[in-house]
Amino acid sequence: MRGICYTFRMRYSKLFGKTIKEAPSDEVAVNAKLLLRGGFIDKLMAGSYTLLHLGRKVEQKIERIIREEMNSTGAQEILMPLLHSKEIWNETGRWDSAREVMYQFKKNDKEYALSFTHEEIVMDLIRKHVSSYKDFPVKIYHFSTKFRDEKRAKSGILRGREFLMKDLYSAHVSKEDMMKYYSQIIEAYKKAFKRMGLDAILTEAGGGVFTKNTTHEFQVIADSGEDEIIYCPGGDFSANAEISPVKEGKQCDLGHGPLKKAKTIEVGNIFPLGTYYSEKMNAMFTDQDGKKKPIWLASYGIGLTRAVGAIVEIHHDDKGIIWPKEVAPYDCHLIEIQNSKFKSFGDGVYEQLKKARVEVLLDDRDDVSVGAKFADADLIGIPVRLVVSAKTGDKIEWKERSKKATELLTIDEIIKKLL
Amino acid sequence: MRGICYTFRMRYSKLFGKTIKEAPSDEVAVNAKLLLRGGFIDKLMAGSYTLLHLGRKVEQKIERIIREEMNSTGAQEILMPLLHSKEIWNETGRWDSAREVMYQFKKNDKEYALSFTHEEIVMDLIRKHVSSYKDFPVKIYHFSTKFRDEKRAKSGILRGREFLMKDLYSAHVSKEDMMKYYSQIIEAYKKAFKRMGLDAILTEAGGGVFTKNTTHEFQVIADSGEDEIIYCPGGDFSANAEISPVKEGKQCDLGHGPLKKAKTIEVGNIFPLGTYYSEKMNAMFTDQDGKKKPIWLASYGIGLTRAVGAIVEIHHDDKGIIWPKEVAPYDCHLIEIQNSKFKSFGDGVYEQLKKARVEVLLDDRDDVSVGAKFADADLIGIPVRLVVSAKTGDKIEWKERSKKATELLTIDEIIKKLL
Structure with a gap:
């Protein structure tokens, strides 16, 4: 076989991580309860889980789907480090502005942060490797660990302090070029979520600590969701309730009836960041006219462990999990x-x-x-x-x-x- | 295709991370120079590199070889977290004894360490999931990131502050059972290294911060190596010079001539840890005779990024790298x-x-x-x-x-x- 293999068969008698009768009483989320009972995960501490064999296999299947869909857009897989220096985060000011969520520490007089995202790191990488407009577009992604010091870590693997994420970054010479690829990724994400068994709704959202631009989230309707969207049942509008310009009940302009409100789980997000990062970090290229211009950057994330949790929240009954075919262990x-x-x-x-x-x-x-x-x-x-x-x-x-x-x-x- | 795919084709004009003429002057190691010049890696900071597309592909090929060889011994792939609590490391006293190499920090009054290895974490996992002798053996491994605060990080990707490692842990009911699997892993490792193009010599060694028992390393002869072994050219003896009971020049007992000394790169190590960890951490099982007994533990590591570096140190000429077939990008x-x-x-x-x-x-x-x-x-x-x-x-x-x-x-x- 060509490609990265995994285990094709297992005797249950030999499996490490068998089913258990009761989930620990401190778990409240359905995903965590079912995944713990089924032997998919084990809890190391609040917001941090080991993927046992069955859980790792589900995650690998999701990884495979995402890898295929990312590669089909021409993106290239790389792997960036998790431990970063303070200096690089200071270039954009996020060492301070994202301090609450970042794990930061000092060792031997050097200050470090753990990856809660990779915009600064990828921008540094790109500015070292491109100079001319001919070097664009750049489309690079990796599967890696993210660390976020979440205040509440009560949603099982939907919101971990440590979790797996695919993050893709694209760099362009113009807004137009960036938005063209941005649209291509929207389609790739739709396909990827569909293959995972998730009906993800493309939703307008704010940018948090990432950007002031309007961004997009992929939201899946679920009672256990922490987000809320206002959306048209006909599929032509959806906005995160936090930023929605309209309210539940308003009639859809296209005649699809009243807008609805629903609790949702965010399974992906995409950010058309523009030139904010490149201007702060002096990441420039020489354009056809010989002029130095700032690089246009966009970033695109899918939480892998969160996707595992979201699938379970949506695909289960009172007896247990019902895995969609492509992500079944x-x-x-x-x-x-x-x-x-x-x-x-x-x-x-x-x-x-x-x-x-x-x-x-x-x-x-x-x-x-x-x-x-x-x-x-x-x-x-x-x-x-x-x-x-x-x-x-x-x-x-x-x-x-x-x-x-x-x-x-x-x-x-x-x-x-x-x- | 069944399994995890990766990219099968690439147009060089589109590749992010092209060849460069000169490696940065601060790089002294051959592996780093060639990998940087070839566009396999990029340096983020001392001891920390991004794997660019070509580098990631080589690493994925190595991952595949290791996964196949580990699975063939009946081991199961899992994934353990990287961020650990102080409490768990305190159970064995390594919070203090390994303080120099570990990244430790405090956030919101909680103390954490980054994974420099996983014995304590895996022992905790195992003690939660086994109770009877019937639950053994346990053979679980993962591919994950390790963090070690190395004083000198001058050997390119041979000695990183952050690197990729496969670590396997096996748990048994007796020393005999542990040593039986230990021997099986020696054979699996030999096969894996051979497939990577590495002639690894099984070498007796000390246990560092892991154990007081004699352990084994897999050493590859290379002028740039940081280790030194005393070995018989006939292949019946090799010991790390640090612990070798005999010196270079002594006649081999089996008539293979004088023992030699060589500089080497350690590409793997295996530790028959015994009951040290389980006794410290109260990880017990009930044996056939109804008695509680401590679990026997062994651990087995292969540095993936280090293997990439070792292959380059050994397989190159003045024009560049010469990848062995199975690990070529x-x-x-x-x-x-x-x-x-x-x-x-x-x-x-x-x-x-x-x-x-x-x-x-x-x-x-x-x-x-x-x-x-x-x-x-x-x-x-x-x-x-x-x-x-x-x-x-x-x-x-x-x-x-x-x-x-x-x-x-x-x-x-x-x-x-x-x-």
Whole structure:
């Protein structure tokens, strides 16, 4: 195989991080409760979680979707450091203005900050590597850790003090060129969120500590969301309630009826930063007319761990998680119902699925009841459950997590449906 | 494709991070000079580098090799946080004993440390998730960032203040079980280093701030190395000079002649830690006999960014880097020699290579001389250079970076050789 591989199969008996009956009582968010109970994450401290094997796999699937969509816009993957010097943050004044959210410290007389974002770092990188208009556009992104000292860290992995993020930065010679790529990223983000199973609404928003310009957020409607949007049900308007010029109930100008208000989770944000950073940091290029001009910068973020949490907030029922296909930790959850004959048949099915490169989690435990296995499968939420038992004969029972019906299929039919 | 993809093709004209003539004068290490000149890395501050696109790709190839070899031992990938509380490091006393190398700081009355390693964090994770002997062995690893406040950061990416590492931890019910897996990891590491093009010598060493037990390092002979080993040229003995019981020149007991001394780069290390951490942290399990016993722990590290640097230290000549096949950023470097007819033939070759999923870097620049293109190809060091020009007709010139000879091949022959 060409590309970065990961694990294609797992025997549940060997998995580190099994399901647990009750989430710790200090967890209030649905995402954290279900992810902890399902064995996807473990809490190290408030706002900080370990991704266990299943959680890491979901995150890797999201990473893959984002990587594909970013690469398709011509963006290039890099990796920038997490530890930064005070000097670089002082160039824009954010050492002081973002002090509340940044972890800052001194060691051996040198002052450092941990990455809460990377505009200053990427601007420094770009100003060292470009000089002429011919060197543009620049489109670079990375997957990396961000640190933000959040006052309230009560939303599970929706709002961590430490979390994974994809951040893309684009640099251009003009506003026009910047906005053209900005529009291209809007489309790429829509595709990426759709593949993750998220109906993200493009929403106008303020820029926080990033910019005074109007920016855009991708918001997903969820009762547990910390944000609020005013939006048209016809899809032609959405603004963060904080900056919305209109109120709930006003009639949509295009005749889609009254505007609605909803709680939402922000899963992505994009900032047309303009020349603010380049002017502060003296990041210039020589244009066709021989003149020095400031670089136009935009930045685009997607929280990976937050996306995991948002997916769970939206795709679950009272039994557990229901992963959308493309982000499920495994394609199918194969359950053997104990009986030496069917165990060996089950192992054969497992081998055939492996061979076909179907990603399979096999519940091979022999000290657990059938009922408990089914409950665990519902909690973990892999989209397809397969059962091999005396009842299924030489066929396999197929059940989708989101449906009630079961059907008996041959191994060939199953492989065909899963690939 | 199933798995995590990355970029398969790149037009050099669009690449961010081109070759540069001279490395900054403050860089003394060969690895840093060549990687900077080749456009693989950029320096943010002393001991801290951005991986540009080419550098990130090399690192991802190394990640892939390690992931495959770790998974083949039954280890499971997870991801642990980088920001830790003082309390957890206090449990073993390393908050104080490792203070020099750790970045520690206080924010809002809470004291934190950045990950310089993860034994305490993984031990905490394991003690929460295991209780019975049936839950063992545990084999979990992650790829993540480490921070170490190195006094001297003069060796380029061989010794960074911030770097990427794969660290694996295994937990067992007995010393015997631990040592069995420890031996399995020795073999997996040998394979991994071999695939990276590194002849790593298994070497006895001290344990530093990790353990008082004898540990093992994987050392690669290189003039620029900061370590020194005493070793038998027959391969039956090697010890770090710091702890070697014998000296250079002593006859090998097995008749391989006199022991040698060499400078080396440590690319991996493995620690049979035993029950030290579990006793300090009260990480116990219930054994078959119903008794509570301390968990046996071992840890195993490979520095990813350091491996990139070590490969460059070993595989280069006066023209540039010579990447071993499996870690090269692209499989081949295709050069078009300007001429409208051959440019369209070159683009056709590029498309055919893409289609065959050969990873190809295309030098499509039209404002650069042939000589400069060849010099850049030698500096960047992709193992195979392909040239399309008036002279090559409907064939393509094939030249390996490590050889002088060229030959003319058809596109089909080239694809066959590259896949």
